Amino acid sequence: MKKLILIIVAVTALIVSGCEDFLDTRNLYQKDLTNFYKTPTDITEAMGGVYNALYVGGVFSEEHLSANLMSDYMLGGGGPDDITAKNCDNFLDPTEDTYSDLWKQTYNGVYRTNAIIEAVAEADYSSYFGTEAEAIEFKNTSLGEAYFMRGFF
Numbered sequence: 001m002k003k004l005i006l007i008i009v010a011v012t013a014l015i016v017s018g019c020e021d022f023l024d025t026r027n028l029y030q031k032d033l034t035n036f037y038k039t040p041t042d043i044t045e046a047m048g049g050v051y052n053a054l055y056v057g058g059v060f061s062e063e064h065l066s067a068n069l070m071s072d073y074m075l076g077g078g079g080p081d082d083i084t085a086k087n088c089d090n091f092l093d094p095t096e097d098t099y100s101d102l103w104k105q106t107y108n109g110v111y112r113t114n115a116i117i118e119a120v121a122e123a124d125y126s127s128y129f130g131t132e133a134e135a136i137e138f139k140n141t142s143l144g145e146a147y148f149m150r151g152f153f
Contacts, residue, residue, distance in 0.1 A: 037119030053109030113150040
Protein backbone atom coordinates (compact mmCIF):
# COMPACT_ATOMS: atom_id res chain seq x y z
CA MET A 1 0.00 0.00 0.00
CA LYS A 2 2.87 2.36 0.84
CA LYS A 3 4.47 1.59 -2.53
CA LEU A 4 1.20 2.38 -4.31
CA ILE A 5 0.84 5.73 -2.54
CA LEU A 6 4.49 6.51 -3.25
CA ILE A 7 4.04 5.66 -6.93
CA ILE A 8 0.87 7.80 -7.17
CA VAL A 9 2.64 10.76 -5.53
CA ALA A 10 5.65 10.37 -7.83
CA VAL A 11 3.50 10.12 -10.97
CA THR A 12 1.39 13.12 -9.88
CA ALA A 13 4.54 15.17 -9.24
CA LEU A 14 5.88 14.25 -12.67
CA ILE A 15 2.62 15.14 -14.40
CA VAL A 16 2.23 18.46 -12.61
CA SER A 17 5.84 19.54 -13.18
CA GLY A 18 6.02 18.19 -16.72
CA CYS A 19 3.16 20.27 -18.18
CA GLU A 20 4.57 23.69 -17.45
CA ASP A 21 5.66 24.45 -21.03
CA PHE A 22 2.41 23.09 -22.38
CA LEU A 23 0.37 25.44 -20.23
CA ASP A 24 2.35 28.58 -21.10
CA THR A 25 0.92 29.60 -24.45
CA ARG A 26 0.21 32.90 -26.10
CA ASN A 27 -3.34 34.13 -26.24
CA LEU A 28 -4.69 33.44 -29.71
CA TYR A 29 -7.96 35.29 -29.22
CA GLN A 30 -7.03 38.66 -27.78
CA LYS A 31 -5.83 41.17 -30.33
CA ASP A 32 -3.55 44.07 -29.49
CA LEU A 33 -1.06 46.24 -31.35
CA THR A 34 1.69 43.64 -31.10
CA ASN A 35 -0.23 40.92 -32.93
CA PHE A 36 -2.72 42.90 -35.02
CA TYR A 37 -2.40 44.81 -38.33
CA LYS A 38 -0.12 42.08 -39.66
CA THR A 39 -2.29 40.54 -42.40
CA PRO A 40 -4.67 41.91 -45.04
CA THR A 41 -7.54 40.36 -43.08
CA ASP A 42 -6.50 42.33 -40.00
CA ILE A 43 -6.50 45.55 -42.02
CA THR A 44 -9.95 44.79 -43.43
CA GLU A 45 -11.27 44.10 -39.92
CA ALA A 46 -9.69 47.31 -38.65
CA MET A 47 -11.40 49.29 -41.42
CA GLY A 48 -14.65 47.79 -40.19
CA GLY A 49 -13.83 49.32 -36.83
CA VAL A 50 -13.31 52.68 -38.50
CA TYR A 51 -16.72 52.47 -40.16
CA ASN A 52 -18.20 51.45 -36.82
CA ALA A 53 -17.03 54.78 -35.41
CA LEU A 54 -19.40 56.47 -37.87
CA TYR A 55 -22.31 55.07 -35.93
CA VAL A 56 -22.91 57.16 -32.86
CA GLY A 57 -26.07 56.47 -31.14
CA GLY A 58 -28.56 54.63 -29.21
CA VAL A 59 -32.27 54.80 -28.67
CA PHE A 60 -32.23 58.47 -27.70
CA SER A 61 -29.34 59.57 -29.88
CA GLU A 62 -29.65 63.05 -31.32
CA GLU A 63 -26.22 63.64 -32.84
CA HIS A 64 -27.89 64.49 -36.14
CA LEU A 65 -28.75 67.83 -34.54
CA SER A 66 -25.14 68.98 -34.75
CA ALA A 67 -25.20 68.70 -38.53
CA ASN A 68 -28.33 70.83 -38.70
CA LEU A 69 -27.63 73.64 -36.24
CA MET A 70 -27.43 76.26 -38.97
CA SER A 71 -30.37 74.94 -40.97
CA ASP A 72 -34.06 75.64 -40.65
CA TYR A 73 -34.48 72.27 -38.98
CA MET A 74 -33.89 74.04 -35.69
CA LEU A 75 -36.74 76.43 -36.38
CA GLY A 76 -39.54 73.95 -35.76
CA GLY A 77 -43.11 74.76 -34.97
CA GLY A 78 -42.35 75.57 -31.37
CA GLY A 79 -44.11 72.55 -29.99
CA PRO A 80 -42.89 70.27 -27.21
CA ASP A 81 -41.25 67.86 -29.63
CA ASP A 82 -38.35 70.12 -30.58
CA ILE A 83 -37.27 71.42 -27.19
CA THR A 84 -33.95 69.55 -27.32
CA ALA A 85 -33.21 70.97 -30.75
CA LYS A 86 -33.95 74.52 -29.61
CA ASN A 87 -31.86 74.09 -26.47
CA CYS A 88 -28.93 72.91 -28.59
CA ASP A 89 -29.42 75.74 -31.06
CA ASN A 90 -29.47 78.41 -28.38
CA PHE A 91 -27.01 76.68 -26.01
CA LEU A 92 -29.53 77.05 -23.20
CA ASP A 93 -29.15 73.76 -21.38
CA PRO A 94 -25.65 73.28 -19.90
CA THR A 95 -26.44 69.68 -19.02
CA GLU A 96 -27.20 68.83 -22.63
CA ASP A 97 -24.55 66.32 -23.69
CA THR A 98 -25.72 65.77 -27.24
CA TYR A 99 -22.21 66.26 -28.58
CA SER A 100 -20.31 64.18 -26.04
CA ASP A 101 -20.69 60.82 -27.78
CA LEU A 102 -20.25 62.43 -31.16
CA TRP A 103 -16.82 63.81 -30.22
CA LYS A 104 -15.74 60.57 -28.54
CA GLN A 105 -16.66 58.45 -31.55
CA THR A 106 -15.12 60.93 -33.96
CA TYR A 107 -11.80 60.78 -32.15
CA ASN A 108 -12.08 56.99 -31.95
CA GLY A 109 -12.36 57.00 -35.72
CA VAL A 110 -9.33 59.27 -36.10
CA TYR A 111 -7.31 57.07 -33.73
CA ARG A 112 -8.27 53.91 -35.60
CA THR A 113 -7.42 55.36 -39.00
CA ASN A 114 -4.06 56.62 -37.73
CA ALA A 115 -3.26 53.14 -36.44
CA ILE A 116 -4.13 51.64 -39.83
CA ILE A 117 -2.08 54.22 -41.73
CA GLU A 118 0.93 53.62 -39.51
CA ALA A 119 0.70 49.84 -39.78
CA VAL A 120 0.03 49.67 -43.53
CA ALA A 121 2.80 52.12 -44.39
CA GLU A 122 5.37 49.89 -42.68
CA ALA A 123 3.99 46.49 -43.71
CA ASP A 124 4.91 44.20 -46.58
CA TYR A 125 1.93 42.17 -47.78
CA SER A 126 3.61 40.50 -50.75
CA SER A 127 3.54 37.07 -49.09
CA TYR A 128 -0.27 37.20 -48.88
CA PHE A 129 -0.90 37.87 -52.58
CA GLY A 130 -0.01 36.10 -55.80
CA THR A 131 1.90 39.02 -57.28
CA GLU A 132 3.73 42.05 -56.00
CA ALA A 133 1.33 44.28 -57.94
CA GLU A 134 -1.66 42.89 -56.01
CA ALA A 135 0.11 43.56 -52.71
CA ILE A 136 0.92 47.13 -53.73
CA GLU A 137 -2.65 47.65 -54.92
CA PHE A 138 -4.01 46.41 -51.59
CA LYS A 139 -1.60 48.63 -49.68
CA ASN A 140 -2.48 51.72 -51.74
CA THR A 141 -6.21 51.01 -51.50
CA SER A 142 -6.01 50.56 -47.74
CA LEU A 143 -3.99 53.73 -47.31
CA GLY A 144 -6.35 55.70 -49.54
CA GLU A 145 -9.39 54.45 -47.68
CA ALA A 146 -7.83 55.25 -44.31
CA TYR A 147 -6.71 58.73 -45.41
CA PHE A 148 -10.19 59.46 -46.74
CA MET A 149 -11.87 58.32 -43.54
CA ARG A 150 -9.45 60.33 -41.40
CA GLY A 151 -10.30 63.40 -43.45
CA PHE A 152 -13.99 62.59 -43.18
CA PHE A 153 -13.83 62.54 -39.40
